[in-house]
Amino acid sequence: MKKITNKKEQDALSRRNFLSKTGAGIGGLALAPLALDATTSSELIPKEKPHPLADIQPEWRNRNQEMSYRMLGRTGMMISEVVCGGDPVRSDNFQQVHYALDKGLNYLDMAPAYGSGDCETAYSKVITNSSMRAKVFMTTKVSGFTNVRSDLYQDIFKGLPSEKQNAILDRANEIRAERGVDKPGYFFRYWTGQKRSNDPSYLANAMVKDYGHLVDGSKAFKKKIKDSVEGSLTRAKTDYFDILMCPHGANCPEEVQIPEIYETFSELKKEGKVRFLGVSTHNDPAGVLRAATETGEYDVVMCAYNIANGGYLEDAIANAYQNGLGIIAMKVAMAVATHHEAIQPIPQWRIDKVNRIVPGDLKAPMKAYVWALQNPYISAVISNLWDRQFIDENLSLAGMKVDLADG
Numbered sequence: 001m002k003k004i005t006n007k008k009e010q011d012a013l014s015r016r017n018f019l020s021k022t023g024a025g026i027g028g029l030a031l032a033p034l035a036l037d038a039t040t041s042s043e044l045i046p047k048e049k050p051h052p053l054a055d056i057q058p059e060w061r062n063r064n065q066e067m068s069y070r071m072l073g074r075t076g077m078m079i080s081e082v083v084c085g086g087d088p089v090r091s092d093n094f095q096q097v098h099y100a101l102d103k104g105l106n107y108l109d110m111a112p113a114y115g116s117g118d119c120e121t122a123y124s125k126v127i128t129n130s131s132m133r134a135k136v137f138m139t140t141k142v143s144g145f146t147n148v149r150s151d152l153y154q155d156i157f158k159g160l161p162s163e164k165q166n167a168i169l170d171r172a173n174e175i176r177a178e179r180g181v182d183k184p185g186y187f188f189r190y191w192t193g194q195k196r197s198n199d200p201s202y203l204a205n206a207m208v209k210d211y212g213h214l215v216d217g218s219k220a221f222k223k224k225i226k227d228s229v230e231g232s233l234t235r236a237k238t239d240y241f242d243i244l245m246c247p248h249g250a251n252c253p254e255e256v257q258i259p260e261i262y263e264t265f266s267e268l269k270k271e272g273k274v275r276f277l278g279v280s281t282h283n284d285p286a287g288v289l290r291a292a293t294e295t296g297e298y299d300v301v302m303c304a305y306n307i308a309n310g311g312y313l314e315d316a317i318a319n320a321y322q323n324g325l326g327i328i329a330m331k332v333a334m335a336v337a338t339h340h341e342a343i344q345p346i347p348q349w350r351i352d353k354v355n356r357i358v359p360g361d362l363k364a365p366m367k368a369y370v371w372a373l374q375n376p377y378i379s380a381v382i383s384n385l386w387d388r389q390f391i392d393e394n395l396s397l398a399g400m401k402v403d404l405a406d407g
Helices: 007-021 095-102 114-126 145-158 162-179 195-215 219-236 259-270 285-295 314-322 348-357 364-373 388-395
Strands: 035-037 068-071 077-080 082-084 107-109 137-141 241-248 274-281 300-304 326-330 380-383
Touching (some): 095 388, 114 219, 145 219, 162 195, 219 259, 285 300, 285 314, 314 326
Parallel strands (some): 241 274, 274 300
Antiparallel strands (some): 035 068, 068 077
């Protein structure tokens, strides 16, 4: 598989290969992908078709000739095609991040939930001064934000008679069934107990009509966000985050439609503590992505997108791109990774599928990343870079263009 650095070749190959192989039905979109290597000019998007990103000036950090970069939607941030996941980064496991930065990686992901904040503390050991801070884009999340809404409704639920409680539970299940959020082939388990995380969210959804007036406008929403951000700034020892993702792990569209998210983010932005608003989602990723796009408030979405569930997300991803959002694909390799004990066994059909579609002798997880990066509307894939071997393998995939086989 050759690495193509000519942008004209990249654009034509990306669009022809990916859009014709996914069976996703994004047909009709003629927007150029934002895939650039470090030598590409700043002519990001052809002017023949208006687009929200047409006049966005690129913001480069840690630019390296050996790395390929794409614009992260309307943020203008030119991020490495493979970015650093924060889950394995700890105070006793962070030296490998320096190695990744030397190779041109420039985006660091973190969250208070990772190691009870130790991930953010560990990154402070990497980004030790202002010159280092200027080399990277840093993202954190508001972990546990969905619990604020769920807990407020749960408190109301507990005080209701059993007959009313049963009716609410029935309605919650009806909403889930209507939306197909648990449908095999769309819902995939990435950690033990993941499916249960939908329960409180849909209990809340079933109660909105009758009890929403008791929850809307609660000061708990703003307090959770501000307390979370202040804690993250302290642990990471930075003055600001480039992206704040709220919620961390939205389960449904309603969780990105809370006005207090936008209001609090705006206040934090004015204070210089955050720059752009994002959200991450594992459950119902297409529904959450569509909802985030429709709000007009979100700049970035990190969603579970892989060889197994991809067909369900293509339209939502293309629409988000049209509207100027940056998309980071997560759980890309996890769909075929056999080293994650919590999600074993991995069905053989997933491994067979990625081996069939992506040519060559790469490991299945590496092929999964290659597959996702052929989508020209994705800005990057996020990878847990546990050690130098993971870095060497996964960063080598940036800029790789292949002819995908029929799936």
